[in-house]
């Protein structure tokens with residue numbers, strides 16, 4: 001098998017998503033109400049999410065059917081190609097075989113439409129007329145804008161103000177799809193007004209934008225629902241189409257990976273790529289190392305605590321058990337904006353705790369160095385988030401070079417970096433700095449964790 005691209009035909013596209021709840025080696029932890037700290041009821045979640053998605057969140061069925069209208073839209077770019085990185089292997093002079101799944105092939109350039117299209121469909125089915133969401137640099141906002149456009153749902157996007165002005169291209173993509181994009185903090189919400197009263201020049205943050213998007217949905221008398229692009233169980237599940245296609249593609253390649261790697265912000269592309277391989281491990285005993293690459297500046301898996309914490313900064317979102325740097329964590333301004341969340345998806349955290357997943361913290365200059373090396377070999381300029389996974393893949397391939405082992409390494413290329421050129425410019429001109437998140441700041445944040453009697 002000496003092909004470079006391993007392609008599936010549309011008829012090979014998976015017909016169901018994989019739900020890891022069916023195979024989790026540890027029992028699920030409760031989701032707690034942020035006020036009472038008691039387990040939440042479905043009606044609490046129903047203010048924000050349609051019931052069909054809440055049922056997916058708690059389902060323990062192993063397979064959840066992908067509805068035909070979702071498959072129909074997926075066919076615009078799926079199945080995505082799997083590549084054998086032959087030119088990178090050569091550049092590294094490694095005996096390892098390196099494979100990557102290319103999710104940058106979607107219309108907006110990342111894995112995020114896999115869940116955006118599904119969430120828009122299930123909202124449409126439940127009668128939702130309008131959605132709200134937040135976006136940082138705009139990856140998630142552009143995916144959901146495209147999806148809402150396809151299903152004729154109105155969308156309000158609260159975009160972090162500094163990105164709204166500094167990164168206009170993704171905003172314009174969203175507007176092309178008909179979304180209403182606002183620079184957060186806005187004066188539409190109580191929370192936004194309170195932030196502006198304290199600091200009229202506030203540049204915004206993802207935490208503030210989440211709180212605004214949630215407030216708008218929660219106070220809409222049921223006319224608007226809220227949509228989140230990562231962290232939640234149903235979001236991770238929608239992404240498993242990535243790993244399910246990859247299983248088929250590795251079979252065509254005639255190899256099985258020794259290790260699978262993804263970058264982890266909230267955990268969705270990582271879980272989407274790796275959980276189907278964990279399914280094979282849990283049900284067929286096929287061993288595989290599973291590595292989550294995270295920024296050294298936002299190291300929730302490698303340095304956070306596995307504890308109950310609020311999902312958001314304003315302490316209004318449910319409390320879940322996860323690896324967390326504390327909800328009061330203030331992310332430093334690194335260029336991989338999509339990886340700057342204080343916590344990690346609860347199922348990823350539980351599997352780290354159980355020993356099925358390992359974390360690896362990567363400094364940003366090391367990530368960019370790997371990204372440029374990858375681009376010069378393979379031609380694709382990856383998103384800065386993805387660059388963290390590429391660093392791990394290259395490091396593992398170099399270990400194989402040293403030991404002479406011929407391991408099979410597979411990683412998820414979660415998105416292209418075409419709208420991240422200012423970050424690349426900073427790297428190429430030696431202006432990027434590394435930042436290790438200080439231990440004292442982590443310890444201070446731990447003192448603000450909710451006091452949960454569990």
Ligand SMILES: *Cc1c(COP(=O)(O)O)cnc(C)c1O
Pocket residue numbers: 110111112139140229230231263264265266267268269270338339383385386414415416
């Ligand atoms: C948003 C994003 C991420 C991080 O989000 P996850 O939910 O952890 O996958 C990673 N890569 C790209 C390209 C993104 O757009």
